[in-house]
Amino acid sequence: MIEERGSLPGSSGSSGSSESDGDRIAPPPLAPGELLAPGYRVVGFLRRGRDLDVYDLWSEERTCRCVGKAVRPDRMARNNARSRLLREGKLLVKLTHPHIVRAYEVQSAPVPLVVLETLPGETLAHLIDRRQKRLSAEEVAHLGLHLCSAIGYLHRNTVLHLDLKPSNIIAAHGMAKVLDLSLARPPGPHRGGIGATGYMPPEQAQGGHLDTSSDVWGIGAVLYEAATREPACDVGDETSTTEARKIVCQPRPVRRARRLPAPLAAAIDVCLRADPVERPSIPELAMMLETTVREAMAQAASAEPAKSEHMGSPGA
Numbered sequence: 001m002i003e004e005r006g007s008l009p010g011s012s013g014s015s016g017s018s019e020s021d022g023d024r025i026a027p028p029p030l031a032p033g034e035l036l037a038p039g040y041r042v043v044g045f046l047r048r049g050r051d052l053d054v055y056d057l058w059s060e061e062r063t064c065r066c067v068g069k070a071v072r073p074d075r076m077a078r079n080n081a082r083s084r085l086l087r088e089g090k091l092l093v094k095l096t097h098p099h100i101v102r103a104y105e106v107q108s109a110p111v112p113l114v115v116l117e118t119l120p121g122e123t124l125a126h127l128i129d130r131r132q133k134r135l136s137a138e139e140v141a142h143l144g145l146h147l148c149s150a151i152g153y154l155h156r157n158t159v160l161h162l163d164l165k166p167s168n169i170i171a172a173h174g175m176a177k178v179l180d181l182s183l184a185r186p187p188g189p190h191r192g193g194i195g196a197t198g199y200m201p202p203e204q205a206q207g208g209h210l211d212t213s214s215d216v217w218g219i220g221a222v223l224y225e226a227a228t229r230e231p232a233c234d235v236g237d238e239t240s241t242t243e244a245r246k247i248v249c250q251p252r253p254v255r256r257a258r259r260l261p262a263p264l265a266a267a268i269d270v271c272l273r274a275d276p277v278e279r280p281s282i283p284e285l286a287m288m289l290e291t292t293v294r295e296a297m298a299q300a301a302s303a304e305p306a307k308s309e310h311m312g313s314p315g316a
């Protein structure tokens with residue numbers, strides 16, 4: 001969903017970066033009706049991140065709404081910001097998957113811009129905050145299966161996501177979609193602390209070799225929070241310093257935070273093992289989550305035969 005957010009300059013960037021713009025004053029975002037780029041008119045400003053502005057746009061060519069991620073006017077000189085956004089856009093336009101946001105196009109001038117389909121629904125972060133009731137075990141397992149499907153596809157394209165967190169997932173009508181491939185890269189060595197504080201596996205927080213198991217940890221962290229409404233890692237309020245980003249967290253077993261069916265709790269806990277070799281592969285994780293879904297369906301069928309066709313879903 002398109003969420004109106006507070007837009008304090010530089011207030012939200014949680015991903016690490018080595019460039020600095022000092023105290024430069026950020027110009028305000030564009031107003032509704034202004035052209036962001038040829039053919040793309042601003043419907044509304046959505047949010048300002050560390051390097052990027054996100055807009056609700058009108059595409060004149062397609063005559064439809066879309067979302068634009070553009071480099072902030074005061075960050076144009078940052079090669080990192082430009083190249084990261086263009087890399088994300090080029091990757092997204094090549095990918096076609098029902099659980100990954102679709103990009104319509106990438107422009108490098110006049111402003112580096114990635115144009116995305118507008119996803120209905122709300123971010124998982126928002127959903128977790130808003131809902132009084134926790135997601136059911138079955139809903140959490142469905143969410144996990146969608147993430148396994150999306151991330152498994154990314155991995156088969158030799159790309160790791162490396163920024164899995166509730167605000168990078170949108171859920172609607174039982175469909176979860178993964179966004180924000182700004183940190184995506186091939187497996188390999190990685191300098192520490194590049195990612196979202198509290199959502200990085202130890203090898204990403206501290207620096208080391210990253211591979212598919214690093215995203216398995218990310219899926220585990222998302223499922224932990226979806227199930228319990230608490231982050232897997234409590235890093236306190238200070239999340240943007242280099243030291244905070246390098247904190248290695250060891251989540252406690254999920255069943256200490258909520259009683260869950262044993263197969264689901266085991267699936268979440270094993271994803272969050274500190275040692276990457278102890279984590280399951282994506283297909284192994286998917287099998288564990290399917291067990292939860294099957295058991296929930298069997299239970300529903302025996303308890304309430306009349307309602308057994310009503311399946312819980314992540315965005316419901």
Ligand SMILES: Nc1ncnc2c1ncn2[C@@H]1O[C@H](COP(=O)(O)OP(=O)(O)OP(=O)(O)O)[C@@H](O)[C@H]1O
Binds near residue numbers: 123
């Ligand atoms: N295609 C989309 N449809 C609807 N909303 C979107 C879409 N893309 C992004 N958003 C909204 O904008 C927010 C920021 O998008 P995104 O995470 O891609 O940007 P970012 O600047 O890389 O974020 P951050 O660095 O804070 O993770 C999302 O959390 C979501 O609320």
Ligand SMILES: [Mg+2]
Binds near residue numbers: 167168180
């Ligand atoms: Mg994001």
